[in-house]
Amino acid sequence: MTTDPAATKALDVAIAGAGPTGLAFALSLARALGPGLRLAVFDPALARPGAADARASMIAADGRNLLKGLGAWPDGAAPVAGLRITDSRLDDALRPTYLELDAPERTGEPFAHMVYDTELRARLRERAEAAGVALVASALTTHAAAPGGLRLTLDDGGVVRAGLLVAADGAASPVRTRERIKTHQFAYDQTALVATLDHEASNGGVAVQHFLPGGPFAMLPLGAHKSSLVWSERREVAKEMAALDDDAFSAEVEKRAGPDFGRISLAGARGAFPLRFLLARSFVGARVALVGDAAHVVHPLAGQGFNLALRDVAALSEIVAGAARRGEDFGAEATLGAYERARRFEAASLAAATDGLYRLFASEGTRSLRDVGMGLVDRAPGLKRRIIAAASGL
Numbered sequence: 001m002t003t004d005p006a007a008t009k010a011l012d013v014a015i016a017g018a019g020p021t022g023l024a025f026a027l028s029l030a031r032a033l034g035p036g037l038r039l040a041v042f043d044p045a046l047a048r049p050g051a052a053d054a055r056a057s058m059i060a061a062d063g064r065n066l067l068k069g070l071g072a073w074p075d076g077a078a079p080v081a082g083l084r085i086t087d088s089r090l091d092d093a094l095r096p097t098y099l100e101l102d103a104p105e106r107t108g109e110p111f112a113h114m115v116y117d118t119e120l121r122a123r124l125r126e127r128a129e130a131a132g133v134a135l136v137a138s139a140l141t142t143h144a145a146a147p148g149g150l151r152l153t154l155d156d157g158g159v160v161r162a163g164l165l166v167a168a169d170g171a172a173s174p175v176r177t178r179e180r181i182k183t184h185q186f187a188y189d190q191t192a193l194v195a196t197l198d199h200e201a202s203n204g205g206v207a208v209q210h211f212l213p214g215g216p217f218a219m220l221p222l223g224a225h226k227s228s229l230v231w232s233e234r235r236e237v238a239k240e241m242a243a244l245d246d247d248a249f250s251a252e253v254e255k256r257a258g259p260d261f262g263r264i265s266l267a268g269a270r271g272a273f274p275l276r277f278l279l280a281r282s283f284v285g286a287r288v289a290l291v292g293d294a295a296h297v298v299h300p301l302a303g304q305g306f307n308l309a310l311r312d313v314a315a316l317s318e319i320v321a322g323a324a325r326r327g328e329d330f331g332a333e334a335t336l337g338a339y340e341r342a343r344r345f346e347a348a349s350l351a352a353a354t355d356g357l358y359r360l361f362a363s364e365g366t367r368s369l370r371d372v373g374m375g376l377v378d379r380a381p382g383l384k385r386r387i388i389a390a391a392s393g394l
Contacts, residue, residue, distance in 0.1 A: 011038045012330075013320070014152055014162035016140050016175050018043035020057075020117065021292035021309040022168030023124035023133075027070050028313055030131040032321035040134035042154070043169075047137035054194045054269045055117045056228040058207070058220055058303040063310035064113055067120075072127045074119040078222045079110035081205035087361070110205075112303075114222050140165075143178060143288070149331065150287050164320065164331035165288045171278055173294035179285035185278040185297075188358070190215050191238035192300055193231040195270035196222065197253065200262025203227055209301070210256065211361045216301040217256045226267060229253060230300055232275060242272045275299060279351050284340050287331040289316055296347045298354045301361075308347055315342040 013029060015022045018041050026041050058080060059067070067073045129135060138154040143165055145151075152160040167175035176183070202224040210217045215232030222228050231253070233241060241252055246266050254264045278297035283290045292309035319338050323330035 009160060011040055011160060011162040012324075013037070013039045013164045013166060014140065014150075014160060015039070015041045015166045015168055016043070016173075017041070017168035017170060017292075017294070018046050018125070018135065019168060019170070019292070020121050020124055020306070021313060022166070023121065023128050024067070024070070024072070024310065025166060025168060025291060025313045025317060026133045027072060027124060027128045027131055028066070028317035029320060030128065030133050031070060032317055033324055035132050037132075037324075039132075040136050040160075041128070042136045042138055042140050044137055044139050044155070046135050053116075053118045054196055054228075054271045056114050056196070056220065056222060057117060057120070057306040058112045059115055059310070060112050060304075060307045061109055062314070063307050066310055066314050070124075070127060072120070072123045074115050074123050076119060077113040077115045079205060080112040080114060080207050080221055082111050083207045083209065085209050085211070087211040111207075114220050114228060116222075140175070143175065145286060163287065163329065166316070167288060167290045167294040168292050169294055171276065171293040171297045173290065175288060176280060176290055176294050179288050181285055181288075181290070182281040183278055184281065185276060188275040188277065188299065189235050190232045190275045191235050191242075192273045192275055193229065193233060193238055193241055193270065194273065195229045195249075195253075195266055196268040197227050197229050197250075197264050198267040199225055199227060199257075199264045201225075201260060203261065208257075208260070210258070212256060216361065218301075218303070219257055219261065220303070227261070229270075230303075231256070232300065235274070238272060242270075277351065277355055279348055282340065283312075283344050283347075284336040286333075287336075289336055289339055291316060295343075296351055298351045299358045301357060302350075302354050304350055304354065308350060311346070312343055315339060 015026050022041055022043070026039055030037060030039055064073065125135070138156055138158070140152050141155050142153045143150050146161060149161055149163040150165055152162060152165065154160065165175060167173050169175055203219065203221045205221050205224070207218065207220045214234050214237055217232070218230040220228040220230065241249060244252065249270070250264050250266055257264060276297055277299065280290055280295045283295045291312040295312065296308060298305050298308065316339050319335060319342065320330045323335045328335065
């Protein structure tokens with residue numbers, strides 16, 4: 001169910017984008033400030049039924065705690081016991097493990113969980129509606145300064161006023177473009193092939209990432225005999241792979257997965273997504289805040305993209321709710337400056353780190369050096385614990 005735009009003429013907060021990031025922020029703020037908050041999410045996609053989506057996200061402990069606290073944790077979330085990393089060529093007979101990251105010992109919790117994106121979006125939408133968030137199947141086409149806030153226009157000609165506009169409208173963010181926030185961005189010569197797979201042998205709940213010459217090839221557990229595939233491959237090769245029929249595609253996956261999974265077959269839709277790097281020069285504008293892909297897009301090799309987005313959600317909702325409780329203007333420059341300071345450094349650091357890892361593993365000339373480095377990390381308990389704590393969101 002979506003809300004009539006006429007019911008949202010005067011808002012405290014408007015959110016552009018009804019993906020998991022936008023819905024999570026709306027729900028988080030609605031839960032924090034209660035029914036008196038005038039809050040709406042705008043996205044034409046709200047009028048369309050959800051299409052089949054092959055993607056799943058690996059969610060770290062802090063993201064899981066946020067979603068559980070919001071009552072939006074999907075029932076089918078699959079625990080990930082650990083991560084095994086190999087570095088090899090496609091035709092290597094053996095793929096030795098250079099680094100293993102297990103669940104943090106002190107928590108008794110899994111390393112992470114895998115969640116289907118479609119299930120998470122549906123759960124967030126359901127909980128947001130129950131919390132009184134208005135869901136409007138219209139696009140915000142312009143925004144401009146107005147006394148005490150912003151004047152927003154919709155694609156149907158409607159006009160809305162809001163004290164704060166949150167851009168959760170993706171990497172090509174129209175809000176960010178209109179606000180003239182510059183970005184540092186470039187395209188990788190890679191495409192991510194994603195699919196849900198059934199396999200004969202159990203994965204033991206362990207995620208596996210093979211660093212192959214074409215790019216990282218990850219099998220992420222969705223159950224003992226089901227995995228989410230995230231296969232980053234050179235653009236031209238990925239185009240050829242995407243054009244294969246299901247049986248031929250499965251055979252190519254088997255070749256790269258190695259013998260540990262046995263026979264592999266497709267268990268649902270598959271997709272292909274060009275990979276890019278993007279970092280906004282600022283995460284805020286005049287009464288505007290960027291979250292998720294509107295602010296940063298990182299290479300999926302570390303599985304941290306959506307975790308970064310959930311940390312944006314947690315920080316911005318806490319800062320806005322705190323300002324509201326103190327009677328302050330939560331769209332003011334000082335309030336949004338606190339969000340910028342809280343989030344941009346971590347996002348920029350992780351973006352640089354993932355890009356550096358991509359370039360390190362893309363070069364055959366650095367193979368010996370990186371394998372020695374991973375081996376040393378695997379044998380250094382203190383350093384390994386710190387890496388596990390960071391990767392698992394602790």
